[in-house]
Amino acid sequence: MIDYKKEIIPVIKWLAIDLFEVVVDIQLSNGLLFNTIEWRKEKKKVYLHKIEDNLDYQFDFDDFDIETKKEIYYFLLRNFLN
Numbered sequence: 001m002i003d004y005k006k007e008i009i010p011v012i013k014w015l016a017i018d019l020f021e022v023v024v025d026i027q028l029s030n031g032l033l034f035n036t037i038e039w040r041k042e043k044k045k046v047y048l049h050k051i052e053d054n055l056d057y058q059f060d061f062d063d064f065d066i067e068t069k070k071e072i073y074y075f076l077l078r079n080f081l082n
Helices: 006-014 068-081
Strands: 021-027 033-040 046-053 055-060
Touching: 006 021, 006 033, 006 046, 006 068, 021 068, 033 068
Parallel strands: none
Antiparallel strands: 021 033, 033 046, 046 055
């Protein structure tokens, strides 16, 4: 089984260049929309953020099911690494 968190970190690092966060709308098939994805090296965590009404809602990548992790990973590959 693929460890999507392990696989997505290099993609985030590449897209963010020298930063830790990528501002990108990630639209999932279930209707969820996230506005940024970030990697926090010190915590070894990946977070997605939804910005709504000037509020930042943070979602831990580890809390998503395997299919959602897969969809996020392939979204980034398909849209930015072709």
